[in-house]
Amino acid sequence: MSTPIRVLLADDQALIRGALAALLELEPDLQVVASVGTGDDAVAFAVELQPDVALLDVQMPGLDGLSATAAIRAQVPTCRVLIVTTFGRPGYLRRALEAGASGLLVKDASPDLLADAVRRVHSGLRVIDPELAAESMTVGASPLSGR
Amino acid sequence: QIAVTLWMMGFAGNIRLTRELYATREQLARTAVAAERERIGRDLHDILGHSLTAISVKAGLARKLVPIAPERATAELTEIEDLARSAIKDVRATAQGVRAVTLAGELAVARAVLDSAGVAADLPSAVDNVRADGRELFGFVVREAVTNVVRHAQASACRIDLGPNWVEIADDGRGLDERSATGSGLAGLDGRLTEAGGRLTVARREPRGTVVRAELAAAR
């Protein structure tokens, strides 16, 4: 087998971060090179370790996942970014793509789907969870903007 | 002729207002409901999103571990049970009266909480200088920051200051350090502030202690 895909993982919720890291580590072709709890650390470690894929949570203290995406894409252009979140909030999809992310996925995606998403993003494909996309486009429509 | 015109204007005004009254009934009910739903949705996300996501990821992990590392699978399962049980408690709390949060109410509670924790409290007595649309949000900030002071700071004094667009909670305790846990309290506040177009800063304070500041962009 060729060299594994090197993954950087950022999520502020330690329980989820730990479980995601363990899950990805179970895949023979994936290697978690860093697992951090803030957006700022994600950027710093990405610059230092030059991972192939960064898996970023959106809501984190300090720099959030969307801002971290832009910073990583600017400083480590070879690193592709997959954003994971629990809920689609208004504008997430647009902002994720504008920031240079290759994908947006729910955090509770099944383990196989998640691992596969990492592989697809790494190979230059785009992965967008359709439900999340719909949510992030409709949920926030202002109740005041008359229908 | 003039009188008649004025009368007609009055009458037309009535019709307009009547129509507006009905429209308002509809629209405000809808707006208020939408706002409330959004707020509860966010509370929910804070409270339950974490637990349920953690459960689903851990269940996926445990499933993969059963054949290759059964004792690790068992450990994950124990954590899943704990997560589910404590989430049940949260749901019950949410269902029994979604609490209304007001800045004034939170300041009152803060005083009582700090008093009983033996922390000298220096709190503003009025909130009128704070913009109305920031009061609930600042209420949440006060609630979480004061809870943190009581739980983590080992402080002897806590001071809260308010401005039209900001609130600041300062203590003289041991201060944050690199090893501080990343809880969901401050992260949740940060999310709320960001969504409202503002920001949260948490910093060490000289010579000692912590200061939490929430700031909204100047009102348009």
Next chain:
Amino acid sequence: QIAVTLWMMGFAGNIRLTRELYATREQLARTAVAAERERIGRDLHDILGHSLTAISVKAGLARKLVPIAPERATAELTEIEDLARSAIKDVRATAQGVRAVTLAGELAVARAVLDSAGVAADLPSAVDNVRADGRELFGFVVREAVTNVVRHAQASACRIDLGPNWVEIADDGRGLDERSATGSGLAGLDGRLTEAGGRLTVARREPRGTVVRAELAAAR
């Protein structure tokens, strides 16, 4: 002169309506919000309380199965993942005001939950005899009552019966007693039933156990 009087009436009418408009604004916003809170709180409780209970029961079961029947543990874990995922969807949907509860769906889930809790289930296989406009409501009743059986009853069997206007869930467990906590589950159901013009009765059952019955007035 007449025209002027009419004009003044028109004007006075304006003032009254304007005042009413403001009062309405306040009042309706408040009423709608209160109603919505109650509804969301109830939905939340019913939807998540159930899934989370099922998750904790199944996690306990899976933990026991890991060393003795790993493939069954894996199957339970798959179900836990599904439950957690659909609960996350429910949280999203509740926040958006959408919910889909069906009696048939709830009966299916009830069977799975009772099975994994080791309670023998005797359930109807069809729901067509139940009036269509009662099915969602009865779905909620089944959900809460079965959750209670699993959590509180220590029962060995549970039986559900259906009629056009009613549903009944009976268990052979330890039964309610004076010291039973007042949770929000049964109170919430009672609220739903009353709103729909029906009623909920919860009673001890001879020789042992509990029976929950929800009944709607005969369809008009």
